[in-house]
Amino acid sequence: MKQKTFADISLSDEAIDRIVYLSSGRATEQDHAQFIHWRRQSPQHEMAAQEAEALWLGIGTAGKNLRSSEKRRHMTRRTVLGLGAFVVGGAALHQTGLIGPRLYADYTTGIGEQRTITLTDGSAVTLNAGSALSVHMTETERRLTLYEGQALFTVAKDHTRPFIVEAQNGRTRALGTIFDIDIKPEQVVVTVIEGTVGVTPARAQPQNTNNMVIVQENSRVQYAKTGSVSAPEYIDSNIETAWRRGKLIFNAKPLGDVVAELERYRSGNIILTSKQLYALQVTGVFDLSQPEEILQAIETTLPVSVIRLPFVTILRPNAALNNL
Numbered sequence: 001m002k003q004k005t006f007a008d009i010s011l012s013d014e015a016i017d018r019i020v021y022l023s024s025g026r027a028t029e030q031d032h033a034q035f036i037h038w039r040r041q042s043p044q045h046e047m048a049a050q051e052a053e054a055l056w057l058g059i060g061t062a063g064k065n066l067r068s069s070e071k072r073r074h075m076t077r078r079t080v081l082g083l084g085a086f087v088v089g090g091a092a093l094h095q096t097g098l099i100g101p102r103l104y105a106d107y108t109t110g111i112g113e114q115r116t117i118t119l120t121d122g123s124a125v126t127l128n129a130g131s132a133l134s135v136h137m138t139e140t141e142r143r144l145t146l147y148e149g150q151a152l153f154t155v156a157k158d159h160t161r162p163f164i165v166e167a168q169n170g171r172t173r174a175l176g177t178i179f180d181i182d183i184k185p186e187q188v189v190v191t192v193i194e195g196t197v198g199v200t201p202a203r204a205q206p207q208n209t210n211n212m213v214i215v216q217e218n219s220r221v222q223y224a225k226t227g228s229v230s231a232p233e234y235i236d237s238n239i240e241t242a243w244r245r246g247k248l249i250f251n252a253k254p255l256g257d258v259v260a261e262l263e264r265y266r267s268g269n270i271i272l273t274s275k276q277l278y279a280l281q282v283t284g285v286f287d288l289s290q291p292e293e294i295l296q297a298i299e300t301t302l303p304v305s306v307i308r309l310p311f312v313t314i315l316r317p318n319a320a321l322n323n324l
Contacts, residue, residue: 011044015052105132105147112265112288114243122156123163128182128243129264149264150182152193152241169202170223173212180241185260191220193237199229248286248294255280255302258294259315266291273316277304 018035021027039049107117109127116126120137127133131149136142142158146167155163157176165172167181167188177195181188190199198212199221211229215221219232220240242249250258256278259270265288272278280302286294295313299306303320306313 011048012051015039015045015048019049019052104134106135107131107133109149111267112291119156121158121161124154126152126154126244128152146181146183148183150180150243152178152180152244154178155195166202168223170229171200171202173198173200179215180237182240184257187222187224189220189222190215191235191237191240192217193241199223201229242285243288246288248288250282250284250286252281252283254278255282255298255304255315258282258298262291262294268311268313270313270315273314276317277315280304 018038022031022035035049039045107115107125107127109115109129109131112129114126114128116124117133117135118124119135119142121142123142125133125135125144128150131151132147133149133151134145134147136144139161141161142163144153144163144165146165151165153163153165153174155174155177159175163174165181167183170188170190172179172181172190174195174197177197178193179195179197180191180193182191190197192215194217196214196216198214200212201223213221213229213232215232218234218237220235221230221232223229239249239251248261256272259272263270282298282302284297284301286297295306298304298315303318304315305318306315
């Protein structure tokens with residue numbers, strides 16, 4: 001397998017500085033033209049420009065790989081500070097609806113915000129922080145699209161109009177039930193609290209039930225970008241929906257997943273500098289209104305050092321990790 005390569009650090013620094021300035025509102029047409037000329041100087045210049053653009057939007061393979069690459073260990077504090085402001089700036093645009101699915105969503109929530117929407121059929125949807133949802137009601141069906149985030153659906157019974165929620169590469173169908181859909185970075189998790197739902201890959205025809213996986217109460221399934229749905233597994237739905245009660249409950253949950261959850265409730269990005277950190281397990285009950293206490297608990301109980309900078313928090317292994 002060909003190893004992923006990254007731009008030279010000095011070029012990355014310059015690309016970040018250029019993108020930040022071009023996005024500041026002060027840049028002229030000449031500044032934009034100069035950046036185009038700069039990025040065309042060599043493949044390394046182009047790579048640095050693409051990585052910087054991906055980080056600005058907070059999306060894309062280049063940005064994700066850069067965040068987890070070994071190269072970050074050698075970045076200067078200035079670079080990290082610039083990168084932090086850079087990522088958060090892109091995230092701010094995303095959260096305010098200037099880019100991303102929020103442009104066309106009917107309902108959205110920001111960092112740390114939750115809201116409950118009552119639909120025209122009597123169903124209720126509770127959106128977790130950082131979520132975006134669209135609703136389309138017709139005489140024959142109730143179709144919703146969860147673009148990002150997490151939502152709990154309490155479905156009013158109407159046997160003449162199926163209740164369908166599309167989320168990335170899957171489709172969840174219910175008649176009268178309570179279920180939760182959580183869009184995570186690498187997969188979508190469907191948890192049933194009450195009743196039964198059917199989950200199918202988005203590529204399957206809606207009328208074809210051959211690929212449907214039936215999920216019953218206190219069970220969940222997962223599907224990834226491939227669209228294939230996992231077999232149901234039994235879970236404690238009270239843990240999965242603790243966010244509705246203002247809590248996060250982790251039972252030996254990987255640190256990488258905990259960080260993804262935590263970013264919904266606090267400003268700024270959290271970066272893990274080592275792949276070893278992702279698998280460390282976190283257990284505890286935490287208050288959503290005090291996200292910084294979760295970071296403090298992580299630093300106290302795990303071999304992790306927490307570095308707080310403007311716009312970004314860095315988690316790196318400490319000496320104790322080598323003794324595990």
